[in-house]
Amino acid sequence: GENVEQHPSTLSVQEGDSAVIKCTYSDSASNYFPWYKQELGKRPQLIIDIRSNVGEKKDQRIAVTLNKTAKHFSLHITETQPEDSAVYFCAASKAGSNSGYALNFGKGTSLLVTP
């Protein structure tokens, strides 16, 4: 099955700096790559996603890039703010599996933005 690796597991940046989280996936048939943010004690919530027919997508301070050849995708957060502190999960899914479009998650990156 799909195996999603995520790095780093923890990341500490100063407010205003950029943060980059990287993920790799194993199944070349995966075609949908969302990113979820989970604040302490809260549910994971979608912040941005990208499909396999697009190489990059941006939403204000957040951007995601996808390299299908290398099977990796990255989350970029610019001008980080303390409220960006959370655990971020990357995920991948594909058509045709028995699990429908169940997401295969990375193990998460704990981001800390210090003032």
Next chain:
Amino acid sequence: GAGVSQSPSNKVTEKGKDVELRCDPISGHTALYWYRQSLGQGLEFLIYFQGNSAPDKSGLPSDRFSAERTGGSVSTLTIQRTQQEDSAVYLCASSDRDRAGNTIYFGEGSWLTVV
């Protein structure tokens, strides 16, 4: 409803007892997923329901775990003879018209502690 609803939000049970966790998906969502999140860990896929199709149970960790979905809506995850390693947050999620790129929405989770 406005979102995915789960109950109970917290459950403490004695080792060896059975527990039932309930999920009420967003109205109209045909795809329903159960994930497990152990403390500080990623999101582990457990089971998937789509409409009237047979569920994909490939992620269930043992035969002590089972789930059903009645009437294509509410789902119950049952853990029999609970063990301490079952302690985790059990997250339910749903999505509309199972296809790639549909956002999967999570509930707040049921925090299970086995003592």
